[in-house]
Amino acid sequence: MDRLQSMRVFSKIVELGSFTRAGDVLNMSNAVITRHMAELEQHLGSRLLHRTTRSLSLTVAGEAYLARVRQILQDILDADEAVAADAKNPAGHLRIYSHVGFGQMQLAKLLPLYAQRYPDVILEVTLSDHTIDLVENGLDVGIFLDFQKFGSNMIARQLGRSNMLLCASPDYLKKHGIPATPEDVARHVCLNFSNEQMRNRWILKDSDNIGHSIAVNSRLHSNNGEILRQCALAGMGIVVRPSYSIIDDLRSGQLVRLLPQYSNQLSVMMVYPSRRLLSATVRSFVNFITDHFPQPESDPWLEELTNQKRTNDQ
Numbered sequence: 001m002d003r004l005q006s007m008r009v010f011s012k013i014v015e016l017g018s019f020t021r022a023g024d025v026l027n028m029s030n031a032v033i034t035r036h037m038a039e040l041e042q043h044l045g046s047r048l049l050h051r052t053t054r055s056l057s058l059t060v061a062g063e064a065y066l067a068r069v070r071q072i073l074q075d076i077l078d079a080d081e082a083v084a085a086d087a088k089n090p091a092g093h094l095r096i097y098s099h100v101g102f103g104q105m106q107l108a109k110l111l112p113l114y115a116q117r118y119p120d121v122i123l124e125v126t127l128s129d130h131t132i133d134l135v136e137n138g139l140d141v142g143i144f145l146d147f148q149k150f151g152s153n154m155i156a157r158q159l160g161r162s163n164m165l166l167c168a169s170p171d172y173l174k175k176h177g178i179p180a181t182p183e184d185v186a187r188h189v190c191l192n193f194s195n196e197q198m199r200n201r202w203i204l205k206d207s208d209n210i211g212h213s214i215a216v217n218s219r220l221h222s223n224n225g226e227i228l229r230q231c232a233l234a235g236m237g238i239v240v241r242p243s244y245s246i247i248d249d250l251r252s253g254q255l256v257r258l259l260p261q262y263s264n265q266l267s268v269m270m271v272y273p274s275r276r277l278l279s280a281t282v283r284s285f286v287n288f289i290t291d292h293f294p295q296p297e298s299d300p301w302l303e304e305l306t307n308q309k310r311t312n313d314q
Contacts (some may be wrong), residue, residue, distance in 0.1 A: 001036075001039045001043060003040070004076075005036065006036040006037070006039060006043075007069045007072065007073060007107045008035055009022060009026065009037065009040075010037060010040060010048060010066070010069060011069050011070055012025060012026055012064055013033070013037070013049070014049075014058065015060075017056055019033050019034060019037075020033075033092055039232040040273055042283065044061075044065070046059075046065075046067060047059050047061065048061060048066075050094070055194045057109070074264055083200075083203055089120060089252075089280060090118045090121050090279075090281040091280075091281060092122065092279075092281055093281075094123055094124065094137065094141075094281050094282065094285055095126070095138060095141075096126070096143075097125075097126045097127075097128070097137075097139045097141070097143070098125065098126075098127055098142065098197065099127070099128070099129065099143060099144060099145050099148065099223040100127045100129050100225065101241075101244070102143055102145070102244060102245070103127040103243045104245075105244055105246075110288075110292060111123060112287065113288075114284075114288050126139065129224070131148040131149055131150065133150075134150075134154070134271065135273055138180045140272065140279075140281075140282045140285075141270065141285060141286060142270070142272070143159070143271070143289075144156075144268075144269045145268060145269070146268075147266065150271050152154045152160070152273055153273065153274055154271045154273060155272055155273070156269045156270070156271045157290060158267050158268070158269055158270075158296040158297070159268045159289065159296055160267075160293045160295070160296055160297075160298060160299060160300050160301075161266070161267055161268070161296075161298065161299045162265065162266055162268055162301065163263040163299050164204075164240050164241070164242055164266065164303050165240065165242070165302075166185070166202075166239075166243060166257065166259050166267070167232065167240075167241065167246060167249075167255040167256060168188075168232060168239070168256060168283045169232060169234070169235045169254065169255055170236045170254075170256055171235040172189075172232075172235040172237060172238070173256060175235075179238075180258075180259075182204055182214050182259065182262060183214070185202070185214050185238060185259075186214060186215050188217070188237065188282040189217060189218075189219045189235045189236065189237035189238065190216040190217055190219065190222045190237050190238050191218065191222075191228045191232055192221055192228070192239075193223065194221040194223045199221060200215065200216060200218070200306055201214060201215055201216060202214045202216055202240055203264060204240075204259070204263060204264055205262065205263065206261060206262055211264075212262065219237050220237070225241060232255060233254055241262055242270070243299055243302045247301040247304065250305055251304075251305060254260060255304065257305075268293075270286065270289055
């Protein structure tokens with residue numbers, strides 16, 4: 001008995017609700033279809049289908065077996081297609097989504113390197129602060145922050161953790177002083193996101209992972225992190241930004257980190273559909289990005305800044 005073929009026959013019979021229709025689709029006679037089912041049930045020692053002249057239904061054993069059979073057949077299909085895809089060179093359109101801040105400050109640096117390595121790939125990049133349904137919007141892969149929601153049918157890989165850092169420009173600190181405690185921040189001018197969660201209050205965790213809620217006096221609200229960053233650089237006030245978005249400013253001294261013993265973490269995730277074949281093009285991008293973030297549990301941007309400070313102190 002060709003058990004795999006019998007599994008295909010069984011699955012197709014249930015899908016179409018008919019031995020005859022299954023035979024037509026699989027290009028098999030009704031006798032061959034019937035023989036496959038008989039041999040499969042004999043091999044299992046259990047009836048899978050209730051059959052009458054007018055109806056067809058699954059037995060309890062048939063329901064349980066069908067779930068496993070469909071998974072096996074899908075895994076075989078995925079394996080076959082993955083090998084076929086890997087035999088092709090990355091080419092064609094690659095549609096990428098990214099949360100705005102990460103896209104502007106980090107992905108924009110990586111895309112030229114990817115394009116140089118894979119010159120036949122045409123990149124289409126969408127940046128948004130709103131969560132986007134990848135499948136619905138015809139996108140291949142997305143980079144999300146962990147507070148964004150994406151479907152349970154997605155594969156999600158953590159690229160790294162980014163600490164939320166308090167910072168301000170040297171000019172602002174020269175005029176208004178440097179806060180020494182979280183409570184001091186409440187007496188400063190702050191630049192803040194306009195969403196309800198962060199509009200009037202910041203949560204920062206200390207080294208013991210204890211959260212400190214800070215009431216903030218916001219001079220500016222915006223739904224765009226780049227506007228907040230630019231205004232902080234201009235000396236308007238204190239801002240909270242993820243490490244990946246301000247690493248260059250901290251490295252150059254244009255922004256100064258405040259209260260370094262306090263921070264909060266968010267995860268940067270790469271997401272792509274789990275039941276969709278990864279083409280050579282998508283696979284090349286997934287591997288390229290993950291290779292640039294070899295330690296997904298760490299904050300590579302903050303580590304880079306810390307290492308630079310140690311070097312300068314030596």
